Amino acid sequence: MMTQKNIKPTDSEMEILQLLWQKGPSSVREIHDELSKTKDAGYTTTLKLMQIMHEKGLVSRDASSKVHIYTAALTQQQAQQQLVTKMIDHMFNGSAARLVMHTIGQKHTSKEEIALIKAYLEELEKDKK
Amino acid sequence: MMTQKNIKPTDSEMEILQLLWQKGPSSVREIHDELSKTKDAGYTTTLKLMQIMHEKGLVSRDASSKVHIYTAALTQQQAQQQLVTKMIDHMFNGSAARLVMHTIGQKHTSKEEIALIKAYLEELEKDKK
DNA sequence: ATTTATTTACGAAAGTCTTCGTACATTTGA
DNA sequence: TCAAATGTACGAAGACTTTCGTAAATAAAT
Numbered sequence: 001m002m003t004q005k006n007i008k009p010t011d012s013e014m015e016i017l018q019l020l021w022q023k024g025p026s027s028v029r030e031i032h033d034e035l036s037k038t039k040d041a042g043y044t045t046t047l048k049l050m051q052i053m054h055e056k057g058l059v060s061r062d063a064s065s066k067v068h069i070y071t072a073a074l075t076q077q078q079a080q081q082q083l084v085t086k087m088i089d090h091m092f093n094g095s096a097a098r099l100v101m102h103t104i105g106q107k108h109t110s111k112e113e114i115a116l117i118k119a120y121l122e123e124l125e126k127d128k129k
Numbered sequence: 130m131m132t133q134k135n136i137k138p139t140d141s142e143m144e145i146l147q148l149l150w151q152k153g154p155s156s157v158r159e160i161h162d163e164l165s166k167t168k169d170a171g172y173t174t175t176l177k178l179m180q181i182m183h184e185k186g187l188v189s190r191d192a193s194s195k196v197h198i199y200t201a202a203l204t205q206q207q208a209q210q211q212l213v214t215k216m217i218d219h220m221f222n223g224s225a226a227r228l229v230m231h232t233i234g235q236k237h238t239s240k241e242e243i244a245l246i247k248a249y250l251e252e253l254e255k256d257k258k
Numbered sequence: 259a260t261t262t263a264t265t266t267a268c269g270a271a272a273g274t275c276t277t278c279g280t281a282c283a284t285t286t287g288a
Numbered sequence: 289t290c291a292a293a294t295g296t297a298c299g300a301a302g303a304c305t306t307t308c309g310t311a312a313a314t315a316a317a318t
Contacts, residue, residue, distance in 0.1 A: 083220065113225050
């Protein structure tokens with residue numbers, strides 16, 4: 001059996017996935033209300049997007065009651081994984097280290113954040129020993 | 130004066146930008162030959178793409194001779210920056226540390242890569258002291 | 259000089275994404 | 289009960305992307 005086709009969410013679909021991860025299984029209404037805070041689109045637009053996402057297998061839904069409830073079909077982990085991997089391959093020549101160093105090397109990475117990373121690295125080392 | 134409109138390259142445009150960064154200023158022919166190694170599209174398709182990229186301001190070109198020479202209008206740095214920033218904002222809740230830890234936490238990040246990152250962090254610390 | 263090859267310009271088809279209007283079904287509540 | 293509100297389904301328009309065929313200009317070759 002082949003692994004689920006690698007469907008790439010569009011930006012709009014991504015916004016909806018974000019909300020589904022954040023709020024858990026939700027109705028179109030709930031997603032739409034949240035979405036309209038930052039975006040200007042009609043209700044049926046959101047509905048249609050979510051229906052298409054369902055066709056694509058990006059979300060599953062429970063249609064047992066009138067108000068259908070949608071659930072993300074990917075974990076946030078999986079989606080992040082795909083994006084990061086693609087980014088490393090295409091933009092950073094396959095080197096995770098380059099991505100990391102590029103990211104850290106930005107001025108808006110705070111001292112606290114760097115400390116976090118360092119702590120994490122040290123944890124890693126401890127485990128390996 | 131407002132900063133150059135934030136045009137987002139499509140995936141196809143990104144492929145061409147990659148090649149322009151890699152090979153420097155190039156003709157359509159050069160880009161197309163390289164592109165066809167991994168992709169199957171006609172010459173005029175590549176041409177059209179690059180013309181559109183020119184309209185969008187993603188590339189500049191020298192049309193003084195018959196064979197136009199195209200140059201990326203963004204540095205690779207700038208493009209990486211945009212992508213990484215967007216990713217951090219949208220997928221990692223604004224925390225660069227989370228992106229970094231997620232990236233390192235993948236099994237295909239080798240010991241050598243991790244060592245590189247550690248060395249980099251230590252350099253950073255030295256500079257700050 | 260004239261044919262051949264290479265290149266740009268242009269337009270249009272096919273595909274995808276986003277948007278919304280309209281129709282129909284179901285629930286709510288007066 | 290039956291009108292109003294809310295929800296889903298569907299189709300189609302408009303925008304954008306990708307693709308390529310054809311025509312016209314320029315350069316190269318014989």
